[in-house]
Amino acid sequence: MSDMKTIIKSVAIDLFFRKGYFATSISDIASGSGIQKASIYYHYASKEDLLFHILESTMDDLTDYLRRCLAAVDGIESRMRAAVRGHVRFHLERQKENFIANSELRGLSAEHYRTIVKKRDAYERIFQDLIRDGSRAGVFTDGDAKILSYAILTLCTAGASWYKTGGRLTVEAIADIYENFIINGLKQGCIGPLEGG
Amino acid sequence: MSDMKTIIKSVAIDLFFRKGYFATSISDIASGSGIQKASIYYHYASKEDLLFHILESTMDDLTDYLRRCLAAVDGIESRMRAAVRGHVRFHLERQKENFIANSELRGLSAEHYRTIVKKRDAYERIFQDLIRDGSRAGVFTDGDAKILSYAILTLCTAGASWYKTGGRLTVEAIADIYENFIINGLKQGCIGPLEGG
DNA sequence: GTTAAACTAACGACCGTTCGGTAGGCTAAT
DNA sequence: ATTAGCCTACCGAACGGTCGTTAGTTTAAC
Numbered sequence: 001m002s003d004m005k006t007i008i009k010s011v012a013i014d015l016f017f018r019k020g021y022f023a024t025s026i027s028d029i030a031s032g033s034g035i036q037k038a039s040i041y042y043h044y045a046s047k048e049d050l051l052f053h054i055l056e057s058t059m060d061d062l063t064d065y066l067r068r069c070l071a072a073v074d075g076i077e078s079r080m081r082a083a084v085r086g087h088v089r090f091h092l093e094r095q096k097e098n099f100i101a102n103s104e105l106r107g108l109s110a111e112h113y114r115t116i117v118k119k120r121d122a123y124e125r126i127f128q129d130l131i132r133d134g135s136r137a138g139v140f141t142d143g144d145a146k147i148l149s150y151a152i153l154t155l156c157t158a159g160a161s162w163y164k165t166g167g168r169l170t171v172e173a174i175a176d177i178y179e180n181f182i183i184n185g186l187k188q189g190c191i192g193p194l195e196g197g
Numbered sequence: 198m199s200d201m202k203t204i205i206k207s208v209a210i211d212l213f214f215r216k217g218y219f220a221t222s223i224s225d226i227a228s229g230s231g232i233q234k235a236s237i238y239y240h241y242a243s244k245e246d247l248l249f250h251i252l253e254s255t256m257d258d259l260t261d262y263l264r265r266c267l268a269a270v271d272g273i274e275s276r277m278r279a280a281v282r283g284h285v286r287f288h289l290e291r292q293k294e295n296f297i298a299n300s301e302l303r304g305l306s307a308e309h310y311r312t313i314v315k316k317r318d319a320y321e322r323i324f325q326d327l328i329r330d331g332s333r334a335g336v337f338t339d340g341d342a343k344i345l346s347y348a349i350l351t352l353c354t355a356g357a358s359w360y361k362t363g364g365r366l367t368v369e370a371i372a373d374i375y376e377n378f379i380i381n382g383l384k385q386g387c388i389g390p391l392e393g394g
Numbered sequence: 395g396t397t398a399a400a401c402t403a404a405c406g407a408c409c410g411t412t413c414g415g416t417a418g419g420c421t422a423a424t
Numbered sequence: 425a426t427t428a429g430c431c432t433a434c435c436g437a438a439c440g441g442t443c444g445t446t447a448g449t450t451t452a453a454c
Contacts, residue, residue, distance in 0.1 A: 155348060
């Protein structure tokens with residue numbers, strides 16, 4: 001990827017994060033990149049194509065990262081801890097892209113939307129498999145794997161919306177909090193109606 | 198509020214939920230309401246004014262609802278359970294408005310934005326006080342009340358993004374799941390670094 | 395000379411908003 | 425009882441502006 005193509009992408013990530021996809025114009029991205037807006041179209045076919053490239057690379061990198069986090073880890077609880085930690089790390093370290101990936105799916109064409117949702121579903125399925133392995137082994141509670149995976153992922157992903165680089169808490173401290181919170185939640189009988197109603 | 202004003206608002210809620218604020222035009226809202234777009238401006242000063250009315254009434258109703266849920270409940274754990282259940286109920290029963298309230302804040306003017314964020318902060322503070330009461334009494338873990346409140350609220354709020362009316366799970370079943378998940382998380386020592394690192 | 399990478403200029407579409415007008419109902423004075 | 429005036433609720437048409445995109449051209453490097 002050429003220099004300018006990379007610059008345009010990172011400027012777009014910054015603007016989409018700060019102002020949103022629809023509120024950001026091609027002119028904004030161009031002036032942020034130091035070129036004319038027509039020149040954007042030499043590097044990207046359309047505004048939507050630019051958004052798609054951002055979302056696709058983010059999803060691909062996220063999935064690769066998770067797989068690498070899990071590659072050498074054995075044991076059900078350890079694998080879940082590694083997965084949660086990896087998810088949190090990636091989302092905090094590439095905060096802007098992940099925020100866009102979670103809020104700007106509506107800007108995609110129908111076809112591109114399907115592509116991204118497929119990647120997202122595949123990613124979620126990794127967590128659902130971890131949950132099912134755990135409940136089959138009796139390590140985790142026997143709850144609905146889909147709902148539990150949504151709960152885990154949205155909980156961690158939300159961190160990316162309030163996290164401030166250089167703030168009070170480090171990435172690792174936040175990862176600690178979420179990792180323990182989730183493992184405790186999965187171990188307890190957290191699913192099913194209350195005894196008392 | 199006149200009939201047409203109510204119709205316009207509910208059509209706007211539906212469209213903002215499905216397509217997003219910026220992707221929805223005044224024409225869309227008008228034709229959905231069965232009037233011409235110029236007539237919208239008899240009822241609302243601007244598109245942004247319409248968004249603000251939606252967000253403001255949602256936040257006000259949400260806070261009122263929570264206060265009523267807590268009014269007659271005593272005991273730290275019971276109050277937290279009631280608050281979580283109330284939050285989940287409100288978000289699932291008024292799914293569209295709450296989704297908008299969590300995703301379209303950027304559409305507001307600076308002044309209106311401040312107004313809504315103030316209301317949101319006041320609402321979050323109710324949960325933070327419940328957490329602090331609990332940790333002071335030794336019922337809950339001694340964690341960062343702000344981060345815990347974010348975790349609780351985003352976890353429950355996220356339910357509104359995947360919940361389908363008439364789906365596999367009822368509102369009460371989902372409320373059960375989250376209520377127990379969160380109480381367990383708050384009771385355990387879920388905050389702080391792991392022993393092993 | 396070719397080609398990559400940028401430029402200027404313009405296009406058509408659509409947007410939020412405004413303006414002037416009108417139909418119909420209510421009120422009050424004649 | 426009629427009529428004049430006003431108010432509510434809406435309409436048709438247009439405006440200024442911005443948007444994403446395209447076409448054609450220039451620049452600079454090899």
